[in-house]
Amino acid sequence: MKMNKKTKPNYRLEQLDDIDVSEDPVRPELDLKFRTSYGRKIYGLKDEEGEVVAIICFAFTHDVPTTVQELEDFSKDAKLQAVHRAGVQGDIAIAYTVWARKRGGGRAIVNEVYKMVKQSSNLNRLVTLSPLTNMARNFHLKNGAKELQVNETSQNFEYDIELEQWEKIKERMKKVKDKLWFAKG
Numbered sequence: 001m002k003m004n005k006k007t008k009p010n011y012r013l014e015q016l017d018d019i020d021v022s023e024d025p026v027r028p029e030l031d032l033k034f035r036t037s038y039g040r041k042i043y044g045l046k047d048e049e050g051e052v053v054a055i056i057c058f059a060f061t062h063d064v065p066t067t068v069q070e071l072e073d074f075s076k077d078a079k080l081q082a083v084h085r086a087g088v089q090g091d092i093a094i095a096y097t098v099w100a101r102k103r104g105g106g107r108a109i110v111n112e113v114y115k116m117v118k119q120s121s122n123l124n125r126l127v128t129l130s131p132l133t134n135m136a137r138n139f140h141l142k143n144g145a146k147e148l149q150v151n152e153t154s155q156n157f158e159y160d161i162e163l164e165q166w167e168k169i170k171e172r173m174k175k176v177k178d179k180l181w182f183a184k185g
Ligand SMILES: CC(C)(COP(=O)(O)OP(=O)(O)OC[C@H]1O[C@@H](n2cnc3c(N)ncnc32)[C@H](O)[C@@H]1OP(=O)(O)O)[C@@H](O)C(=O)NCCC(=O)NCCS
Pocket: 025, 026, 096, 097, 098, 099, 100, 101, 102, 103, 104, 105, 106, 107, 108, 130, 131, 133, 134, 135, 136, 138, 139, 142
């Protein structure tokens, strides 16, 4: 019998501080400072050899941006509000660019990011700020995202994590129930 031990490569998501922004096919005009200021983050997906196969950039906001200017303003506001009020920096993760260095890397990084957002306790939504291209549209819809809105110069897709929120609430309720049970007994 033919053994098929490993079908999927072993990927891991890593935060990156330094990338060549001119490599970004979507928004090469955004410099490294933009991508790392006000809580914004760059993630790379590394394969077993440590090679970065895809890159995705995030900003964290409380509202869905429809332009890069809004992305900049909303994430700046969210960061400053969090500093002043010791609160959460922005509960919506906005993926404003993603590109693959190896075929399949794009899909794989979105899968890993989805898991990361699901597991996070302070992020509630995963939304994109995508260019008005068929490539972006096909890519996100094929990966299971829903169209949120089509704007004048961009489109937003959303990867639904609502179910996981319910699962979290269910977990919390279960813990409360267990506590009550112990208190009673
Ligand atoms: C989009 C991208 C990230 C996909 O990466 P990937 O998952 O590693 O690549 P794949 O080539 O397997 O494509 C996955 C899906 O994306 C879509 N896609 C890829 N290239 C496309 C193109 N030239 N035109 C239309 N759709 C395309 C398709 O739905 C494709 O699925 P299919 O191959 O089953 O038809 C990659 O093509 C890329 O880096 N593109 C340039 C940057 C970009 O446009 N990013 C997306 C918007 S932010």
